[in-house]
Amino acid sequence: MNAENIRFASRFDGISGSAIREIFKLLAVPGMISFAGGNPSVDALPDAQCAEIARELLLDKGKILLQYGATEGYAPLRESLVPYLKDRFSFTCRADEVLPVTGSTQAMDLLCKALIDPGDKVVVENPTFLGNMQAIRLYQAQLLPVDSDEDGIKVDELEEVFKSEHPKMLYIIPTFQNPTGRTLSLERRKKIAQLAAQYGVVVAEDDPYRDLRYAGQELPSIKSFDAEGWVAFMGSFSKVISPGLRVGFLAANAALLRKCVIGKQSSDVHTANLNQAIVDAYLRRGLLMPHVERICQSYAQQMNTMLGLLSKCGGVARYTRPQGGLFIFAELQEGMDAAKLLMNCVDKGVAYVPGTHFYAGGGHENTFRLNFSMSTIEQIERGMALLNEVFSANS
Ligand SMILES: Cc1ncc(COP(=O)(O)O)c(C=O)c1O
Structure with a gap:
């Protein structure tokens, strides 16, 4: 019998795999600036x-x-x-x-x-x-x-x-x-x-x-x-x-x-x-704690650089101001679609995760998640400039 007829468990019905892992596949382009992942910085790995x-x-x-x-x-x-x-x-x-x-x-x-x-x-x-x-x-x-x-x-x-x-x-x-x-x-x-x-x-x-x-x-x-x-x-x-x-x-x-x-x-x-x-x-x-203190110093700088640039980014209506962690969550102006704009951004050389994937019922298409731990200050500056270009042109 053809293996296409394998009878999979119903628990997989409607489950398509992690959208984030699918986005990662788009990012295997040299020079791509990724605000999409949630990994620690390679410099933080002891x-x-x-x-x-x-x-x-x-x-x-x-x-x-x-x-x-x-x-x-x-x-x-x-x-x-x-x-x-x-x-x-x-x-x-x-x-x-x-x-x-x-x-x-x-x-x-x-x-x-x-x-x-x-x-x-x-x-x-x-x-x-x-x-x-x-x-x-x-x-x-x-x-x-x-x-x-x-x-x-x-x-x-x-x-x-x-x-x-x-x-x-x-x-x-x-x-x-x-x-x-x-x-x-x-x-x-x-x-x-x-x-x-x-x-x-x-x-x-x-x-x-x-x-x-x-x-x-x-x-x-x-x-x-x-x-x-x-x-x-x-x-x-x-x-x-x-x-x-x-x-x-x-x-x-x-x-x-x-x-x-x-x-x-x-x-x-x-x-x-x-x-x-x-x-x-x-x-x-x-x-552990001395290591954590070390890595927090650079993460803090990375996050603050990104937050500063977000305040000037076209199309962005609001964003969270975390006191730690690896992520900032942002909202584009009503009517803008972060999932659709992702492809324009990837073409320019920068990526994020559309926020809709984090909502159990979907929707919220104007939201997106940014990670700062995996990018240098220079990459954050460059990546945010590219986001500004795309979002400003589409707001
Ligand atoms: C909220 C949250 N829980 C759990 C995990 C997974 O952690 P672990 O690597 O320990 O499986 C992650 C990873 O991104 C996370 O963001």
């Missing part, structure tokens, strides 16, 4: 340090690290995550309440595996991170988008949706959100923890950008206000050490974490031991 650590680890514990490990994770990393979580995310947990995972992407997948039956409802911010919307869709959940403003998701609307729709989960990025760069206010963090317990909704709190702060005050995590165990916290070392190592973590109550461990057994058995051990060494040796 290759020499990791090489040294990996060599020491392999010489010292090679027979352990090259063997199969526990699905629950590399025990020293679980232990070093405990003080890290207390210090950086202001919540306490035991080592057996935190699970190292293969990028926080896997944490989202495992939470869905543990919680979502086809047809279940999941609340997401409107707009939100495309990658995790796709993960939720693959478990055949119904997405319920709730709008956000400068202070993050609107909690009054959220409560209405909790009350009337009985969702199983809320997926939320509280700090320097992807794609908007916005941060959820302290009051709303407290309120969300309270609503989760009141209405019995699991909160999947995804916080990979928190350490990339260039201004303003740190805020405690939603999980720090969670007395009853409704908040599952996902973290990642992708943006602050290396995305290629694929090390993240999930902190959740024991029963939920156990389901995720069982789910992980059949996903990848365990996260790569060597990569977990490198991250563990990074934490134990106190290398």
Whole structure:
């Protein structure tokens, strides 16, 4: 029989793959200035340090690290995550309440595996991170988008949706959100923890950008206000050490974490031991925060340069002014279409991601997301000049 007749699972119905990954294919042109990705700068990847650590680890514990490990994770990393979580995310947990995972992407997948039956409802911010919307869709959940403003998701609307729709989960990025760069206010963090317990909704709190702060005050995590165990916290070392190592973590109550461990057994058995051990060494040796401070200095300059140029960019009606993270979200004047104009921009040599992809229900064609971490100051100046040309000509 012709292989065109393969009967694919219905979970893929209507799912076409990440629009961002499709845009990346357009960008493989030499000289293209990309404001489209979300990668750390190559200058921020600590290759020499990791090489040294990996060599020491392999010489010292090679027979352990090259063997199969526990699905629950590399025990020293679980232990070093405990003080890290207390210090950086202001919540306490035991080592057996935190699970190292293969990028926080896997944490989202495992939470869905543990919680979502086809047809279940999941609340997401409107707009939100495309990658995790796709993960939720693959478990055949119904997405319920709730709008956000400068202070993050609107909690009054959220409560209405909790009350009337009985969702199983809320997926939320509280700090320097992807794609908007916005941060959820302290009051709303407290309120969300309270609503989760009141209405019995699991909160999947995804916080990979928190350490990339260039201004303003740190805020405690939603999980720090969670007395009853409704908040599952996902973290990642992708943006602050290396995305290629694929090390993240999930902190959740024991029963939920156990389901995720069982789910992980059949996903990848365990996260790569060597990569977990490198991250563990990074934490134990106190290398993380000095590294983060270094990279934040240049990211802050890059972001401020882009913000300054956006204020003078033709066709741009408004944009967010984040205090950290990797993204700025902007709106063109009403009637302009950022998805259509992307091709004109790519022809000129600059790219971004149209904002429509981040909205569960589409629309919002006049919005777009800009990333600044992967471009030098000169590239930002040149790229913004090209955007100004295209947008001014079409406004
Ligand atoms: C909000 C958010 N969550 C999760 C991820 C994925 O992180 P990881 O590399 O740890 O899988 C990203 C990556 O861009 C992200 O923006």
